[in-house]
Amino acid sequence: MQEEPLAFGEIYRLLEQQRQNLRLKENQLEFRHEKDEFSLLMHLDEVFPEDFLELISIAKRFKENWRIHTYEKGYLSLQALNNNLFSTEGLFEQIKIRLSALGTEKQLEIRKRGNPTQSEISLINALVRAFVARKKNENPLEQLRSAGCQIFLPQETHLTLEDFAGYEEVKNQIMETIILPLLHPEVYDSITHKTRRHFETNRPRAVLFSGPPGVGKTTMAKIIGHEASYPLVYVPLENILSAYYGESSKRLAMIFDIAAQAPEKGLIIFLDEIDSLAPSRNEKLFEATRRMLSVLLRKIEGLESKTNYLTIGATNRPQDLDPALMSRFDTILEFPLPAEDDIIAMLALYARHLTQSEKAHLAKKMLGLSPRAIKDICKKAERKKAREIILEQKQEIVLPQLQDYLQALNSARANSSSF
Numbered sequence: 001m002q003e004e005p006l007a008f009g010e011i012y013r014l015l016e017q018q019r020q021n022l023r024l025k026e027n028q029l030e031f032r033h034e035k036d037e038f039s040l041l042m043h044l045d046e047v048f049p050e051d052f053l054e055l056i057s058i059a060k061r062f063k064e065n066w067r068i069h070t071y072e073k074g075y076l077s078l079q080a081l082n083n084n085l086f087s088t089e090g091l092f093e094q095i096k097i098r099l100s101a102l103g104t105e106k107q108l109e110i111r112k113r114g115n116p117t118q119s120e121i122s123l124i125n126a127l128v129r130a131f132v133a134r135k136k137n138e139n140p141l142e143q144l145r146s147a148g149c150q151i152f153l154p155q156e157t158h159l160t161l162e163d164f165a166g167y168e169e170v171k172n173q174i175m176e177t178i179i180l181p182l183l184h185p186e187v188y189d190s191i192t193h194k195t196r197r198h199f200e201t202n203r204p205r206a207v208l209f210s211g212p213p214g215v216g217k218t219t220m221a222k223i224i225g226h227e228a229s230y231p232l233v234y235v236p237l238e239n240i241l242s243a244y245y246g247e248s249s250k251r252l253a254m255i256f257d258i259a260a261q262a263p264e265k266g267l268i269i270f271l272d273e274i275d276s277l278a279p280s281r282n283e284k285l286f287e288a289t290r291r292m293l294s295v296l297l298r299k300i301e302g303l304e305s306k307t308n309y310l311t312i313g314a315t316n317r318p319q320d321l322d323p324a325l326m327s328r329f330d331t332i333l334e335f336p337l338p339a340e341d342d343i344i345a346m347l348a349l350y351a352r353h354l355t356q357s358e359k360a361h362l363a364k365k366m367l368g369l370s371p372r373a374i375k376d377i378c379k380k381a382e383r384k385k386a387r388e389i390i391l392e393q394k395q396e397i398v399l400p401q402l403q404d405y406l407q408a409l410n411s412a413r414a415n416s417s418s419f
């Protein structure tokens with residue numbers, strides 16, 4: 001049975017009620033009826049990539065058949081079809097929905113020739129509610145997640161400094177310059193309150209981890225989050241640059257702005273692969289990275305006024321970083337390739353059944369490898385043993401021996417030029 005369109009007076013009453021319930025201002029939600037066309041416009045603060053799917057799933061709840069009229073990055077337009085898909089009758093009178101995140105125009109737009117029916121008004125209300133709820137109720141960590149960041153909560157990460165073998169000097173430095181100030185900010189601040197004419201924090205605001213691939217820069221950032229009980233916001237710069245190309249600098253600014261609103265005691269912003277902002281030879285990318293860099297320079301500084309925020313950047317290529325960016329970091333921590341002692345300590349984590357002299361022997365052979373490569377070799381030796389136990393139907397669990405590790409090491413060296 002065909003549903004009757006509602007009278008405009010009734011439509012107006014229902015939408016006005018919704019607008020008041022959601023406390024939206026008149027310029028945030030506009031609706032009108034002109035030249036036999038109903039239209040509603042909702043201005044949005046932000047549109048996240050997943051909003052487009054959310055829109056489709058809400059639309060499907062109210063009407064079975066839809067046609068995607070246009071779908072591009074940041075823009076979706078849908079048109080309802082008849083219940084009988086083969087009927088074209090009155091197709092032009094069907095409701096249309098557009099969601100746009102293009103440029104500054106972030107909005108939800110709904111149009112219908114003639115007046116909406118009761119179920120169409122329910123659909124409109126559901127969409128308006130969904131987009132309002134996203135804006136107002138989401139906590140900052142959820143918003144950061146939606147903006148493409150990964151969040152590591154301290155209670156979910158179980159990595160501690162103990163799991164970071166060797167590197168005693170780096171660990172001491174991290175304890176002194178990063179973890180202590182995060183754990184006891186009040187002590188640092190009460191000193192500056194007494195020593196400075198104008199209060200200014202003396203705690204580090206931005207730290208750079210520099211070192212070759214696989215030396216534990218990312219792992220250390222997670223450890224700091226856990227040890228100091230701060231959420232770690234992992235910002236994948238490379239992804240933001242490629243996925244939101246054109247919008248990437250805005251997205252980065254937004255991430256810092258949301259982080260700045262986070263209540264509680266604060267968080268750690270981890271900018272991994274910060275060298276992806278190094279000037280690129282590609283002309284289009286050059287423009288995007290340049291804009292992101294300028295946002296970053298401003299925002300790292302901006303957060304300096306905030307008390308409990310720490311930005312950690314990580315890079316394999318410090319020499320490529322912009323000097324202005326380098327100068328924003330109070331401390332630069334070098335993560336070198338592990339020395340023999342560090343490797344022995346690592347083997348105590350990843351091959352603890354070996355004797356001390358076996359570990360020492362193996363460590364000598366592993367010099368020049370990164371912790372990631374060392375861990376991988378240990379893993380390979382274990383897997384090989386497991387396969388043997390299964391295929392040869394051994395009754396007992398036999399652990400890999402020194403020989404197995406040496407073999408795994410040799411084949412890894414033979415297979416990869418990076419070793």
Ligand SMILES: Nc1ncnc2c1ncn2[C@@H]1O[C@H](COP(=O)(O)OP(=O)(O)OP(=O)(O)O)[C@@H](O)[C@H]1O
Binds near residue numbers: 214217218316346371
């Ligand atoms: N000191 C260490 N002790 C034990 N394991 C370590 C140590 N350093 C790194 N690892 C291990 O090596 C692997 C690689 O570390 P991670 O990803 O943190 O390196 P990275 O420096 O961030 O590398 P990339 O530059 O490629 O991002 C991880 O599985 C980590 O657990």
Ligand SMILES: [Mg+2]
Binds near residue numbers: 217218219272314
């Ligand atoms: Mg890393």
